[in-house]
Amino acid sequence: MKKKVKEAIISVRNLTAKFGEKTILEKIDLDIFPEEITVILGNSGCGKTTFIKNILRLYQPHSGEIKVFGRDVAQIEESEFNQILQKIGMLFQNGALLNSMNVFDNIAIPLEQHTNLPKSIIEKMVNVKLQLVNLENVREMMPAELSGGMKKRAALARSIILDPTILVCDEPSAGLDPITSAALDELILNLRKLLKMTIVVVTHELASIHRIADRIIFLDDGKILFSGNLDDAKKSEIEAVQNFFEVGSF
Amino acid sequence: MRYEDKTLYLEGALTKDTIAFKLEKLLLTEVSKIDLVKISKIDSAGVAFLDELKDRFDNPKIINTSDEIVQSMRIFSPQILPKTEEKIKENMFVKIGGLVVDHLVSVKNAFYLIADVFYWSIFGIFNRKGHRKGSVVQQSILIGMDAVWIVALLSFILGLILALQAAAQLRQFGANIFVADLMALSMVVEMGPFLTAIILAGRSGSAIASEIATMKVTEEIDALKMMAINPIRYIVVPKFHAITICISLLVIISTLVGILGGLVVAVTYLDLSPVAFLTRVFEVVKLRDALIALGKSYFFAWIIVIIGSYYGFSAKGGAEGVGKVTTKAVVASIFWVIIIDAMSSLIFYYNVKLI
Numbered sequence: 300m301k302k303k304v305k306e307a308i309i310s311v312r313n314l315t316a317k318f319g320e321k322t323i324l325e326k327i328d329l330d331i332f333p334e335e336i337t338v339i340l341g342n343s344g345c346g347k348t349t350f351i352k353n354i355l356r357l358y359q360p361h362s363g364e365i366k367v368f369g370r371d372v373a374q375i376e377e378s379e380f381n382q383i384l385q386k387i388g389m390l391f392q393n394g395a396l397l398n399s400m401n402v403f404d405n406i407a408i409p410l411e412q413h414t415n416l417p418k419s420i421i422e423k424m425v426n427v428k429l430q431l432v433n434l435e436n437v438r439e440m441m442p443a444e445l446s447g448g449m450k451k452r453a454a455l456a457r458s459i460i461l462d463p464t465i466l467v468c469d470e471p472s473a474g475l476d477p478i479t480s481a482a483l484d485e486l487i488l489n490l491r492k493l494l495k496m497t498i499v500v501v502t503h504e505l506a507s508i509h510r511i512a513d514r515i516i517f518l519d520d521g522k523i524l525f526s527g528n529l530d531d532a533k534k535s536e537i538e539a540v541q542n543f544f545e546v547g548s549f
Numbered sequence: 550m551r552y553e554d555k556t557l558y559l560e561g562a563l564t565k566d567t568i569a570f571k572l573e574k575l576l577l578t579e580v581s582k583i584d585l586v587k588i589s590k591i592d593s594a595g596v597a598f599l600d601e602l603k604d605r606f607d608n609p610k611i612i613n614t615s616d617e618i619v620q621s622m623r624i625f626s627p628q629i630l631p632k633t634e635e636k637i638k639e640n641m642f643v644k645i646g647g648l649v650v651d652h653l654v655s656v657k658n659a660f661y662l663i664a665d666v667f668y669w670s671i672f673g674i675f676n677r678k679g680h681r682k683g684s685v686v687q688q689s690i691l692i693g694m695d696a697v698w699i700v701a702l703l704s705f706i707l708g709l710i711l712a713l714q715a716a717a718q719l720r721q722f723g724a725n726i727f728v729a730d731l732m733a734l735s736m737v738v739e740m741g742p743f744l745t746a747i748i749l750a751g752r753s754g755s756a757i758a759s760e761i762a763t764m765k766v767t768e769e770i771d772a773l774k775m776m777a778i779n780p781i782r783y784i785v786v787p788k789f790h791a792i793t794i795c796i797s798l799l800v801i802i803s804t805l806v807g808i809l810g811g812l813v814v815a816v817t818y819l820d821l822s823p824v825a826f827l828t829r830v831f832e833v834v835k836l837r838d839a840l841i842a843l844g845k846s847y848f849f850a851w852i853i854v855i856i857g858s859y860y861g862f863s864a865k866g867g868a869e870g871v872g873k874v875t876t877k878a879v880v881a882s883i884f885w886v887i888i889i890d891a892m893s894s895l896i897f898y899y900n901v902k903l904i
């Protein structure tokens with residue numbers, strides 16, 4: 300296996316996450332390798348969102364070590380972590396566009412905050428990203444005027460505006476029609492190919508998994524039940540994994 | 550329904566319309582078999598009925614079931630759910646300890662928030678990154694324009710009321726002119742700042758709490774953090790600046806309009822001349838009073854923003870979480886406005902020689 304030789308871009312060791320007394324994740328180990336598309340699976344409420352938010356320090360892990368780009372994120376200064384964050388794009392479950400500003404301004408936020416680019420350049424960059432997600436004609440609309448799928452695509456445009464090295468998507472295709480969902484997958488594959496992104500996707504959709512997954516992480520009951528490529532997953536002896544690939548649900 | 554030899558023979562439809570009646574009539578103590586041969590129809594209520602019978606009579610055998618019934622039972626029978634773990638009863642001290650710890654954590658968080666807000670309010674001014682362009686102006690308009698009419702109206706009415714109440718008494722002693730003293734001091738020192746703060750707590754405090762809470766539950770706050778943007782700087786600080794600007798103007802308006810209300814009463818009811826009234830007002834009010842009043846208004850404003858943000862950031866869950874923290878924020882900010890007001894009165898007026 301050539302890929303295994305590569306050094307992990309995100310590595311998680313012994314991660315435990317809790318809400319109050321309730322343990323959501325228990326002693327999780329995981330490596331994510333550059334330029335791979337890693338799919339995280341698991342039934343709803345099993346802690347997928349909690350997992351990625353712990354990795355990205357949006358939640359404080361209860362214990363464990365997380366390294367991103369080889370740096371232990373608990374140890375570094377805030378300014379260095381902010382540098383790291385700028386190389387990570389995140390697509391939230393419901394888009395999380397700022398409701399108080401229109402689509403264009405939303406997508407331009409990272410550019411305005413972290414670069415000194417002139418307005419004309421910012422405008423061009425935003426337009427390119429909007430074209431990429433097929434939303435050229437909603438530039439001036441407010442998030443509340445968009446459908447769920449459009450919000451997600453706009454949010455995707457925002458998350459890739461700084462051309463991040465890592466892209467994390469929380470259920471990008473949930474609630475989308477199959478065609479839009481397929482287009483989104485196409486886009487994810489292109490981002491990987493063109494921009495050499497490392498991509499982590501939380502999804503339930505079997506079709507989507509077939510299209511994009513290099514590696515599958517199956518979460519269940521706070522632990523990683525299975526980790527490996529699609530073929531191995533299909534041949535897995537583990538009942539829950541088998542079930543999922545036969546029926547397409549949990 | 551027939552009962553024979555410990556066997557219960559059910560008949561007809563077993564549906565949500567019939568089972569209540571059947572259950573009522575059922576006074577048996579022992580059933581070992583239930584015969585369903587004459588059942589014509591069964592729905593989910595019927596299946597629940599059979600399950601109920603199973604529980605009641607120590608798992609009797611169900612016999613003579615048609616395919617249809619078997620299928621219904623497969624679909625509608627409750628699966629055996631795992632028992633929810635029984636919570637270990639905490640002893641009282643653990644509970645109290647937990648509450649104290651929770652409380653200390655929230656006090657700590659509140660202090661971090663206060664420190665962050667003040668730090669970025671001062672140092673953020675010199676750095677154009679980290680906040681939205683034009684947001685202070687926008688927020689000022691939102692806070693100020695929204696409140697100015699209601700502040701003015703209520704202050705005027707309050708001025709009228711205060712003056713009227715006093716006028717009846719003062720007239721008896723021929724001390725008409727003292728209505729000016731009363732109006733000037735009460736509006737400048739107490740009522741102007743206080744009324745403004747209460748209105749701002751109700752309007753802007755709740756708006757701040759609900760805006761931030763909504764952003765929290767829709768993951769917008771997380772999204773900001775992921776874009777390496779400090780949410781306090783981006784959202785709270787512009788509001789902090791805006792309310793600081795607005796409250797001074799609003800307090801001045803409230804005080805002046807309140808005194809104007811007093812003037813109306815003085816002229817119409819106490820036959821004072823406007824000039825005499827106003828001259829008296831300016832004689833009575835000292836600069837010190839005005840400065841103290843302005844100073845404490847800033848504290849009112851800051852506590853309103855900070856409490857609104859604190860509760861906003863603490864929101865959990867969905868839309869109902871937003872409503873909850875909004876109410877809490879308004880109550881808490883009014884509470885703290887009164888406390889700060891009391892403290893400032895104690896410090897500055899209890900013993901005038903103190904400062």
Ligand SMILES: Nc1ncnc2c1ncn2[C@@H]1O[C@H](COP(=O)(O)OP(=O)(O)O)[C@@H](O)[C@H]1O
Nearest residue numbers: 318323341342343344345346347348349350865
């Ligand atoms: N802020 C929170 N406070 C308390 N419990 C939470 C919170 N967020 C999520 N949970 C709980 O953690 C578990 C995992 O949630 P989540 O990670 O959102 O699941 P998923 O994304 O896999 O659907 C759920 O049981 C949920 O109830």
Ligand SMILES: [Mg+2]
Nearest residue numbers: 347348392469
């Ligand atoms: Mg989730």
